[in-house]
Amino acid sequence: MALLQQAAEAAPALAPGGAVAWVWLAVALPLAGFLVNGVLALRRPQAKTAVSLIGTGVVVGAFLVAGAIYLQLRAQPPEAPLIVNLWRWIPSGGLDIRFAFQVDQLSTVMLLIVTGVGSLIHLFSVGYMHEDPGYARFFSYLNLFVVFMLVLVLGASLPVTFVGWEGVGLCSYLLIGFWFSDKANADAGKKAFLVNRIGDLGVLIAMFLIFWNLRTLDFVAIAEQAPVRLTAGGGIVTAMALLLFLGCAGKSAQIPLYVWLPDAMAGPTPVSALIHAATMVTAGVYLVARTNILFSMAPLASAVVAGVGALTALFAATIGLRQYDIKRVLAYSTISQLGYMFLAVGTGAYVAGIFHLTTHAFFKALLFLGAGSVIHAMHHAYHATGSHEDAQDMRNMGGLRRYLPWTFVLMLIATLAISGVPPLSGFFSKDEILAAAFGRGETNPFWKLLWGMGLLTALLTAFYMMRLLAMTFLGENRSGAAEREHLHEAPWIMTGPLVVLGLLSVVGGLLDLPHWLGGHEALGRWLEPGLAAANRNVPVVMPEGSTQWALLGAAVAVAAIGLLLGWRTTLAKPIPTAQAAPPERGFARVLFRKYYIDELYNALLVRPLVGISRWILWKGVDQGVVDGAAVNGSAAVARALGWIGSRLQSGHLGVYVVVFLIGAVWLLRALAR
Amino acid sequence: MLLGPPLLLSALLFTIGVAGVILRRNAIVLFMCVELMLNAVNLSFVALSQVLGLGGQVIVFFVMTVAAAEAAVGLAIILAIFRHTRSVDLKNINLLQG
Numbered sequence: 171m172a173l174l175q176q177a178a179e180a181a182p183a184l185a186p187g188g189a190v191a192w193v194w195l196a197v198a199l200p201l202a203g204f205l206v207n208g209v210l211a212l213r214r215p216q217a218k219t220a221v222s223l224i225g226t227g228v229v230v231g232a233f234l235v236a237g238a239i240y241l242q243l244r245a246q247p248p249e250a251p252l253i254v255n256l257w258r259w260i261p262s263g264g265l266d267i268r269f270a271f272q273v274d275q276l277s278t279v280m281l282l283i284v285t286g287v288g289s290l291i292h293l294f295s296v297g298y299m300h301e302d303p304g305y306a307r308f309f310s311y312l313n314l315f316v317v318f319m320l321v322l323v324l325g326a327s328l329p330v331t332f333v334g335w336e337g338v339g340l341c342s343y344l345l346i347g348f349w350f351s352d353k354a355n356a357d358a359g360k361k362a363f364l365v366n367r368i369g370d371l372g373v374l375i376a377m378f379l380i381f382w383n384l385r386t387l388d389f390v391a392i393a394e395q396a397p398v399r400l401t402a403g404g405g406i407v408t409a410m411a412l413l414l415f416l417g418c419a420g421k422s423a424q425i426p427l428y429v430w431l432p433d434a435m436a437g438p439t440p441v442s443a444l445i446h447a448a449t450m451v452t453a454g455v456y457l458v459a460r461t462n463i464l465f466s467m468a469p470l471a472s473a474v475v476a477g478v479g480a481l482t483a484l485f486a487a488t489i490g491l492r493q494y495d496i497k498r499v500l501a502y503s504t505i506s507q508l509g510y511m512f513l514a515v516g517t518g519a520y521v522a523g524i525f526h527l528t529t530h531a532f533f534k535a536l537l538f539l540g541a542g543s544v545i546h547a548m549h550h551a552y553h554a555t556g557s558h559e560d561a562q563d564m565r566n567m568g569g570l571r572r573y574l575p576w577t578f579v580l581m582l583i584a585t586l587a588i589s590g591v592p593p594l595s596g597f598f599s600k601d602e603i604l605a606a607a608f609g610r611g612e613t614n615p616f617w618k619l620l621w622g623m624g625l626l627t628a629l630l631t632a633f634y635m636m637r638l639l640a641m642t643f644l645g646e647n648r649s650g651a652a653e654r655e656h657l658h659e660a661p662w663i664m665t666g667p668l669v670v671l672g673l674l675s676v677v678g679g680l681l682d683l684p685h686w687l688g689g690h691e692a693l694g695r696w697l698e699p700g701l702a703a704a705n706r707n708v709p710v711v712m713p714e715g716s717t718q719w720a721l722l723g724a725a726v727a728v729a730a731i732g733l734l735l736g737w738r739t740t741l742a743k744p745i746p747t748a749q750a751a752p753p754e755r756g757f758a759r760v761l762f763r764k765y766y767i768d769e770l771y772n773a774l775l776v777r778p779l780v781g782i783s784r785w786i787l788w789k790g791v792d793q794g795v796v797d798g799a800a801v802n803g804s805a806a807v808a809r810a811l812g813w814i815g816s817r818l819q820s821g822h823l824g825v826y827v828v829v830f831l832i833g834a835v836w837l838l839r840a841l842a843r
Numbered sequence: 844m845l846l847g848p849p850l851l852l853s854a855l856l857f858t859i860g861v862a863g864v865i866l867r868r869n870a871i872v873l874f875m876c877v878e879l880m881l882n883a884v885n886l887s888f889v890a891l892s893q894v895l896g897l898g899g900q901v902i903v904f905f906v907m908t909v910a911a912a913e914a915a916v917g918l919a920i921i922l923a924i925f926r927h928t929r930s931v932d933l934k935n936i937n938l939l940q941g
Contacts, residue, residue: 824864824865
């Protein structure tokens with residue numbers, strides 16, 4: 171027993187060699203970038219060339235490290251996750267947390283996405299933010315975000331991951347409220363931060379529960395201990411999984427905590443692309459995949475994850491049908507696609523979830539950056555003519571394909587990819603999720619329902635994305651005659667990253683090309699080692715033969731119908747500009763107002779909370795008890811005592827002498843005894 | 844030699860001194876009353892040294908020395924008070940009254 175323990179303690183001490191040992195560099199580089207850019211932001215805000223080079227260079231450097239790590243893992247696939255210990259962080263009794271990074275197949279995938287897509291978005295930002303006075307500040311925040319995102323992804327234990335988890339939340343807050351002089355932006359940042367706190371509380375409690383029951387917080391040890399110490403399907407493991415999922419619902423914007431993400435679009439568009447589409451919001455999916463052993467042991471929690479995912483996917487997609495702000499449509503689309511990912515991981519198809527996470531990172535980043543390019547053009551046009559129209563309202567756009575041909579083609583690719591048109595990336599990942607849900611449905615009809623919701627969502631997705639494309643790029647231009655002159659394509663530093671993302675959106679499906687298309691399910695095999703135990707608990711059943719082809723046909727048909735309907739209905743009649751548009755009526759109004767969920771939360775949660783804070787906590791407890799009884803009360807006691815004491819100081823010498831004499835006589839008597 | 848009469852005189856002088864300190868308001872008179880008390884004690888020391896040895900007489904010399912110093916300091920204070928308030932009435936000197 172003692173020998174075993176020694177062996178277990180010695181094992182992590184064997185530091186991995188090669189590029190993996192340099193994994194800290196991937197975090198240190200953006201950290202250095204944050205510090206240098208932060209100093210520049212305070213001292214030399216005009217040094218834009220230096221800021222661009224450093225800000226983008228460090229992320230590209232981190233991407234190179236990630237690439238080297240990937241090549242090493244590919245050459246020698248490790249049997250167990252490689253742990254890189256940096257330092258002992260919290261040694262305290264039975265709790266001994268090392269600040270360690272875990273390099274395995276899953277974290278490497280995320281590492282590549284975060285640094286790869288991150289590099290492209292940093293490049294795009296060089297063009298997009300160039301005129302902004304807060305240029306250096308923007309890049310320092312963006313670098314800091316990459317730091318925390320990598321800590322989140324690489325953390326070898328829950329606390330380390332949680333540091334990254336909170337850190338990306340902070341950066342999200344800072345970047346949503348980047349233009350904080352506008353109160354609405356600052357409010358959106360606060361909303362994101364507060365809503366996320368609710369979820370983070372769940373993660374914290376889950377951590378306590380896990381440590382209490384498993385005596386460890388390291389992911390590797392959790393995977394070892396959970397099957398030994400916990401009963402599958404028991405209350406404890408279900409509670410752990412559900413509490414973790416609460417955190418994931420906050421971070422990844424799922425019902426009921428999704429409300430912050432649409433408002434988060436107040437931030438600059440590259441931020442929406444990087445943080446609120448490609449990376450941070452997928453952290454929840456990543457965490458579920460990371461702790462897959464717990465979720466695979468808790469069928470109820472998994473069903474909740476899949477159910478909430480499917481419901482969110484459908485719910486957000488319906489809202490997306492009636493939004494006019496181009497970024498808001500994309501925001502609801504992101505929520506909807508995240509719902510797909512949770513449907514996948516809740517079904518047990520972790521590979522499909524990570525696959526969709528990857529392809530979504532490509533095409534959604536492309537969509538956001540494309541939208542950024544459009545907004546950039548619209549903003550410049552309105553700026554040139556001094557107009558105060560909304561540069562993000564799609565009703566003011568139209569016909570932009572003539573002015574932004576590159577952006578149009580790339581957005582078209584992304585739209586087809588997200589709609590699931592073969593052979594683009596979104597088709598494969600979405601199909602894998604739907605197939606997994608359908609396969610699970612063979613034994614449990616609940617999953618058939620989820621599959622149906624997923625399919626309906628696919629229809630809506632194709633519809634609202636085509637509507638976005640048609641309103642923005644097709645038809646007649648509605649920007650105004652004077653503005654039309656100024657509409658032009660963005661510089662190459664912005665279009666270049668779009669082209670790369672466009673290519674990735676096209677070929678991303680090759681990552682996990684299924685057998686029946688001559689592929690090798692590369693991603694599935696790559697992720698296999700970390701998912702083996704979970705897949706034994708909940709096997710992924712993929713439909714085969716004719717069922718499979720029928721499913722495929724349904725998915726393609728749904729996408730085609732959605733695209734066609736979206737195209738025809740949007741361009742059926744002329745679209746009035748935002749100024750001239752009549753108010754929405756009927757159910758469209760309910761969708762336009764987002765089912766009044768914000769109003770509902772406001773009435774049910776925010777107002778009572780503010781009321782309790784004001785009337786009970788502030789006026790009652792603070793002003794009444796703390797100020798009244800404690801502070802002023804103790805002062806009153808001291809004053810009363812002082813008053814009694816001061817009465818003795820009458821100022822009459824005679825009185826003093828008499829008192830003195832009485833005392834002296836009394837003392838003498840006492841001594842004489 | 845009888846101890847009674849000198850001790851009685853000492854007690855009488857001391858009581859007069861105490862009564863003066865309690866009742867009079869003039870700082871100079873009050874000061875003289877303090878001196879009176881000191882000398883009353885001196886008298887009792889001298890009287891008792893008849894019985895208890897010369898130590899009492901030695902102490903009297905010390906008391907007289909200290910009384911001289913005290914007179915110098917006390918009179919200086921009273922003078923300072925007079926310069927400040929143009930009066931040596933204790934009724935007016937009550938700045939530290941509660």
